[in-house]
Amino acid sequence: MITSLRLKNFKNFANETLRMGPFTVIVGANASGKSNIRDAFRFLHGIGRGYRLAEIIGGKYGAGGQVEWEQIRGAVDEVIRMGKSSCSLGVTMQPFFTGTRKKSHYYNIRVKQKRDSSTFSVSGEKFTAGRSAVYTSHPAHGDPVRDQGDETHLLLRMAKTGDQRKYGNRISARHDQPGLTQIAEHKRVVQRQKAIVSSAINQLNDMRFLDLSPASLRKPAFPGQTILGDSGENLPTVLKEICENPKRRRALIEWTRELTPMDIRDFAFPTDQTTGHIQLAFKETSGKTVSAYSASDGTLRFLAMLAALLGKSPARLYVFEEIDNGIHPSRLRLLLDLIERQTAKGNIQVVTTTHSPDLLSMISNKTFEHTSVVCRNPDTDEAVIRPISELPNANKLKTSQGLGRLHTGGWLETAVWFSEGKAANKGNEE
Numbered sequence: 339m340i341t342s343l344r345l346k347n348f349k350n351f352a353n354e355t356l357r358m359g360p361f362t363v364i365v366g367a368n369a370s371g372k373s374n375i376r377d378a379f380r381f382l383h384g385i386g387r388g389y390r391l392a393e394i395i396g397g398k399y400g401a402g403g404q405v406e407w408e409q410i411r412g413a414v415d416e417v418i419r420m421g422k423s424s425c426s427l428g429v430t431m432q433p434f435f436t437g438t439r440k441k442s443h444y445y446n447i448r449v450k451q452k453r454d455s456s457t458f459s460v461s462g463e464k465f466t467a468g469r470s471a472v473y474t475s476h477p478a479h480g481d482p483v484r485d486q487g488d489e490t491h492l493l494l495r496m497a498k499t500g501d502q503r504k505y506g507n508r509i510s511a512r513h514d515q516p517g518l519t520q521i522a523e524h525k526r527v528v529q530r531q532k533a534i535v536s537s538a539i540n541q542l543n544d545m546r547f548l549d550l551s552p553a554s555l556r557k558p559a560f561p562g563q564t565i566l567g568d569s570g571e572n573l574p575t576v577l578k579e580i581c582e583n584p585k586r587r588r589a590l591i592e593w594t595r596e597l598t599p600m601d602i603r604d605f606a607f608p609t610d611q612t613t614g615h616i617q618l619a620f621k622e623t624s625g626k627t628v629s630a631y632s633a634s635d636g637t638l639r640f641l642a643m644l645a646a647l648l649g650k651s652p653a654r655l656y657v658f659e660e661i662d663n664g665i666h667p668s669r670l671r672l673l674l675d676l677i678e679r680q681t682a683k684g685n686i687q688v689v690t691t692t693h694s695p696d697l698l699s700m701i702s703n704k705t706f707e708h709t710s711v712v713c714r715n716p717d718t719d720e721a722v723i724r725p726i727s728e729l730p731n732a733n734k735l736k737t738s739q740g741l742g743r744l745h746t747g748g749w750l751e752t753a754v755w756f757s758e759g760k761a762a763n764k765g766n767e768e
């Protein structure tokens with residue numbers, strides 16, 4: 339599980355940390371920076387996929403020109419905070435096994451952009467397990483990228499096994515790719531360090547970013563495609579796979595009956611005889627079969643979320659944009675119930691942004707602990723991220739008025755700037 343995300347000079351954040359739990363909710367005004375946080379997760383995911391910095395930021399294309407990886411929004415010109423030349427991202431990760439107390443891992447990467455160019459390089463990297471270092475860029479406090487004739491290298495120092503405070507092997511790596519994915523297979527890295535590094539890579543790799551589009555959700559799919567696309571592609575085949583297990587099929591039907599007004603008895607997956615594609619259809623109690631083409635947008639969105647969360651091999655982290663989009667407020671509680679229940683099991687984590695006061699009013703006390711507000715300082719344009727439960731009187735006001743009302747009335751932003759002002763004054767007095 340990822341327990342925190344640190345953003346330094348990334349987009350509109352100067353130096354902020356998002357506290358995360360099994361289910362993390364992010365609220366804030368338009369253009370406050372919520373999707374910039376999603377972009378930070380995408381950056382880290384790109385690292386997990388083993389891409390170079392230019393690919394992560396600018397996009398990666400397959401041999402036929404098809405997009406394998408979309409560029410980060412803002413691409414080369416706007417990933418780093420305006421006026422700065424480098425940015426850092428850091429994540430604290432806890433191994434997923436429940437019941438065992440494992441040391442948390444911390445990974446941080448600093449990336450710099452060459453002046454007036456679209457060239458990026460790693461200018462610092464650090465990985466720790468508990469309080470012990472696993473590796474750090476070298477020299478530890480300077481710029482590890484050293485010019486060596488025509489080549490530029492990233493120098494990494496591995497911690498000495500047996501004594502984690504001392505450093506052993508130095509490894510020379512490419513400067514245009516995170517060291518993390520270069521040392522995972524390196525012959526001079528010992529097995530134990532490789533295992534730790536690989537577990538972090540797996541966590542970063544195992545993320546999904548769903549931004550559902552009804553048009554994609556309606557499309558038939560190639561047989562055997564069991565991973566839901568980011569816009570909801572392959573919904574029929576993902577649901578078909580879930581339905582192959584009778585217990586999962588029952589759970590899927592029950593949730594669909596509860597979440598949608600459809601009187602559904604079962605799913606059907608007819609094959610288009612001409613194209614060989616699998617279609618999605620619903621069998622109603624009346625005996626009628628309705629195709630996905632005529633299902634409502636909201637129904638399809640629900641189904642996609644069910645497919646993501648109840649599927650056979652769910653991702654460890656889902657980042658949903660505006661989860662309430664297209665969902666009637668009366669059904670939001672069930673959707674929350676689904677997410678809170680699935681994430682409480684400990685193997686799936688969900689991060690979502692929302693503008694919905696209804697959703698905020700319904701979240702559980704546990705989710706409230708991991709609900710943050712993002713807001714921009716009107717004077718500096720920098721954004722801050724604050725856990726709502728830590729704002730003055732938040733718990734009391736949540737109970738008396740409901741979080742939704744506090745959100746609609748603009749109390750969250752007022753409370754953030756009130757406490758920031760107080761903190762600044764205190765700093766001035768000291």
Ligand SMILES: Nc1ncnc2c1ncn2[C@@H]1O[C@H](COP(=O)(O)OP(=O)(O)OP(=O)(O)O)[C@@H](O)[C@H]1O
Nearest residue numbers: 349350368369370371372373374416417418419420
């Ligand atoms: N490199 C950058 N430096 C400074 N600010 C930036 C940078 N890149 C983006 N921004 C700021 O971030 C804003 C966009 O933020 P974002 O898309 O995260 O908003 P949001 O909270 O998701 O809003 P919405 O609710 O409308 O989706 C831009 O309007 C811009 O002000």
Ligand SMILES: [Mg+2]
Nearest residue numbers: 372373374691
């Ligand atoms: Mg947004």
